Amino acid sequence: MNVATPKTKRINGIDVDYLMETIDAVAAEPSKGVVAFNVKSAWKGQARSAHVVESYSLGGQTIPRRFEIPCDEPVELCGENTAANPQELLMSALNACMVVGYVAGCAVRGIKLESLEIETQGALDLRGFLGIDDEIKPGYEAIQVRVKIKGNASMEQFREIHRTVLKTSPNYFNVSRPIPVQATLSVG
DSSP: OOSSOOOSOEETTEEHHHHHHHHHHHHHOGGGGOEEEOOEEEEOSTTOEEEEEEEEEETTEEEEEEEEEEEOOOGGGTSOOOSOOHHHHHHHHHHHHHHHHHHHHHHHTTOOEEEEEEEEEEOOOHHHHTTSOTTSOSSOSOEEEEEEEEESSOHHHHHHHHHHHHHHOHHHHHHHSOOOOOOOOOOO
């Protein structure tokens, strides 16, 4: 389902007219803005896994697409170091989602970007992951995100876009707040 018809005004590679029409269409009919994603994952031996995206749905319509995302661990963590590990993919997903927010936020304001970089880092204690100490959390205590942006905007305009990204980025929301995860198990 196309929410809006693509036009030609592009800023930072974003079709601004199309984006604005999409915003208007979703505001007028919220069901058009319901988007759902699905990833299927399979073990590929040792610490390797493959994650497949086959489609997503937008406004109740399934839209086919096909991507495979490999994952592995470094040799020191029992892998073969053939791909990014789950933590690096988590940070990449966070950064990628935020990049879209900055680029689109600048585009709708007529701000042309020269560069945008996001660096995310965090440290976790393997004693939690390895089950050595129940008092140690298996995840991060904190994640640091550094955004470096350059373009034809004032510092205050970039601050406003930064606040908007932190308010509206789905992955920033998902990583920065606890969300319910329902996990089930089937054997066989």
